[in-house]
Amino acid sequence: MTHIRLTLVPSALAGFLVAACTSLHAQVALQPKSMPRVAQVDPRYVSFNVEAIEITGGRFWKPFPKKDQPPAAPGTTTDPYQYRPPIDLSRTKLRKLASALAPSYMRVSGTWRNSTYFQDDDAPQMSTPPAGFKGVMTRAQWKGAIDFAHAVGADLVTSVAISDGTRDANGDWTTAQAKAFFYFTRKAGGQIAATEFLNEPTFAAHGAAPKGYDEVAFANDVKAFRTFLKAESPDTIYLGPGSIGEGVPMIVGMPMPKMLSTEKMLQASGPVFDAFSYHVYTTLSPRCVGKMGLSWEKVLTPAYLDRNPDTEAFYAKLRDTYMPGKQIWLTETGEAGCGGSPWASSFIDTFRFADQLGSLARRNVQTVMVNTLASSDYGLLNEETLNPRPDYWLALLWKRLMGTTVLNPGPAPDATLRIYAHCMKDAPSGVSVVALNIDKNAEHAITLPAAERYTLTAPELLSESMMLNGKPLQAGDDGTLPAIAGERTKAGEQKLPPASITFFTVRGAGNAACR
Known part of the structure; x- marks a missing residue:
């Protein structure tokens, strides 16, 4: 199953489409600018x-x-x-x-x-x-x-x-x-x-x-x-x-x-x-x-x-x-x-x-x-x-x-989508969001402003390796870490693959709690 966006349709078709889409995930619209502060954690969280x-x-x-x-x-x-x-x-x-x-x-x-x-x-x-x-x-x-x-x-x-x-x-x-x-x-x-x-x-x-x-x-x-x-x-x-x-x-x-x-x-x-x-x-x-x-x-x-x-x-x-x-x-x-x-x-x-x-x-x-x-x-x-x-x-x-400042991103409409938000680290007024799609078969989708995206997936759930934006993560023999870079995304819909964890950083969110 994949997410589809519902639009206005003639009433004759509306009932059919609603019934057909009841098993599909609804889209979530996030507003990083207005997310309120709910907690503060230790820098050594x-x-x-x-x-x-x-x-x-x-x-x-x-x-x-x-x-x-x-x-x-x-x-x-x-x-x-x-x-x-x-x-x-x-x-x-x-x-x-x-x-x-x-x-x-x-x-x-x-x-x-x-x-x-x-x-x-x-x-x-x-x-x-x-x-x-x-x-x-x-x-x-x-x-x-x-x-x-x-x-x-x-x-x-x-x-x-x-x-x-x-x-x-x-x-x-x-x-x-x-x-x-x-x-x-x-x-x-x-x-x-x-x-x-x-x-x-x-x-x-x-x-x-x-x-x-x-x-x-x-x-x-x-x-x-x-x-x-x-x-x-x-x-x-x-x-x-x-x-x-x-x-x-x-x-x-x-x-x-x-x-x-x-x-x-x-x-x-x-x-x-x-x-x-x-x-x-x-x-x-x-x-x-x-x-x-x-x-x-x-x-x-x-x-x-x-x-x-x-x-x-x-x-x-x-x-x-x-x-x-x-x-x-x-x-x-x-x-x-x-x-x-x-x-x-x-x-x-x-x-x-x-x-x-x-x-x-x-x-x-x-x-x-x-x-x-x-x-x-x-x-x-x-x-x-x-x-x-x-x-x-x-x-x-x-x-x-x-x-360390924890925000409330609002409720998620589906039990298989978990969303958390904090002020972005070292970016005044910025917001970071992490979205967990625990559905193994279907996509979720969220909308948010322009952001950098970091999606974690694996070849299989029991794999001991993990990929960031489709590329394997691996440290050097001496412990040197690879470059950890996000992918720039435009404002709008972002799809979340089945069984994935995705971080989004919205540097210009303008959240007053994060200044």
Whole structure:
């Protein structure tokens, strides 16, 4: 099906044409000049995670076999993890590609951080962690992360160890590990911009928290950590609670393990946090749930894409009740929990990512930190080659074209067309629009003033390559990026191909909110 424009016709034919066109998409007329401001996001809106276990080395989510690799034998139990040595953050290609996303936040945390011992000396990494810990991070490894953040224009975000090894005889959290970590960060020339206390307290039992850990224990811990943080690093933003798994089920119909309640945690802790943080994965990888995982055929549906704003709405309501007026940050997210689905690195996931960025910006979420930069299937970069994946290119265009002032483009007339708008980056009074056509078979069409157009497509939805205006996007072996140029379009109708994402920049929009 394709879009056709309706015109006035003799009444004898009108009924026939209306009936014939009911399945066709209506045209949308956009008025960039008059789009009102609805939100303001952080310049580091698009950011990324480097998991703590990547810094230390260890067993992280094993990538799925690719098309040219043999699958596991039937009935074989496949280990979902794979050992990786510590990530080499000094590589030129990695630094170039990460720098292109500046300014950003670089979050070093994750489930493994909850039980990682900071080895505060210059000796080689301990072969066995101290009692009460499961991993070891050396000064040299953390210094490498600090240097990388400086080199790529990223501000550091993290969390601290909370496992049994940090507890005294009464089970109370102690500051010794956190103090050594923060002190060395400053000594090494770093600054922690923001921190959570622990990673994902709603799943505390799975994140190395002490046995019997509950909402009251969490409240006691986060109060103690606030006292420590405001004395040790008063400029660091205290984020929390860092919850996940509530509001919208990650797998419909699957019983979830026992969880702590964010509402009960906030009731017990009081308003201790400077900003509200949460995590979201809109599904779980087959690594963790087998055949109950989401089928890729359901990705391009409004119901799936709405899981992101619906989850945010759940947590925003708690924020409004217990932390009114505080910012909300999304500090960890990706295609699917447990390392991503087999198609996480494919073009099809850019629709989820683009819709997440658009819908959450409109809801005033300050930053979206993607997990990960370069590890497992949901990484922005292939961990072996460091070649950019489709989500990386989407992030790059968002960074270059979308400013921090969020606009309301008006309602879209069809559930398969999603439209978002921001003030154009570095172009006073200019407007940038991004339009997602999630219909796999039919075009949409919009009208707008003269603009530059950037259309993202792929040879197939499960392709790991992506095209910009019909030309493949590819970085050089050293990480050098290709020229990213739009195509000039005249004022009027612009067709949106099936299964495509298109950015439009209207430099001369004259929007007063963008001056």
